[in-house]
Amino acid sequence: MTNKTIFVCSPFGGDDDNLALAELICEKVAYEYYYLPFAPHVYFPQFMNEFDPNQRDRGIAWGLKFMPLCDEVWIFVHDGLSAGMRREEARAIELNKTIRRIDWSNLITDKDVEIRLATKYRLWELCFAWRPVTLIDGTRAWLEPLKRTKSKQGGYYYAREA
Secondary structure: OOOOEEEEEOOOOOOHHHHHHHHHHHHHHHHOOOOEEEOHHHHHHHOOOOOOHHHHHHHHHHHHHHHHHOOEEEEEEOOOOOHHHHHHHHHHHHOOOEEEEEEHHHOOOHHHHHHHHHHHHHHHHHHHOOOEEEOOOOOEEEOOOEEEEEOOOOOEEEEEOO
16 A cells, blocks of 8 residues: 555635535545545635635645645546646646546535535534534623525535524
8 A cells, every 4th residue: 555645636716515525535535545635725724714815825825835745636627627726737747746637526426515514514503503602702602503605606605694
C-alpha cells in the first residue's frame, strides 16, 4: 500500500452541496484508495468567509502552498472547472505534478450528497437546536434550527430563519 498524498480539487464556491461533495470525495480517496487527501476547500472555510473575495483569494493561495507537498493532484469535475479549480490546475502544471481528471458523478451520486447534508445538519439540530446557550456577554439565547436557503450564486447554505 503506497502512502500518497492527494491534493483534491473539486468545485466549492461556498455551496454546502459542494462542501458535502468534497467531504465525500476525501472519504473515497482515504478509504477506497488508502491515500491521504488534502482538500483546502474543506479546511479553510471553517475559519474563512468564502463570500468575501479577499478571504476567498487568500484561502485559494494558502491551499496552493500545500500543493508541493502532495504527490498528485486529482481534479474532480463534472460540469467544467471553476475559476479556483483552474488556478489549482495551472499550479499543478507549473509544479509538474501528476494530474488525474475524474468525473465525480461516476463515484458519488446527488443522493449521496443529500444524505450527507441531511445527516450533518440533522445531527447539528439534534445536538444544539432549541437549547439555551449563554453568550459571551452573559445573555441567554436559543439556538434555532437552520433552514436550507438558495444563494444568489445558485448553491445552498444553511441559516436561521428570519
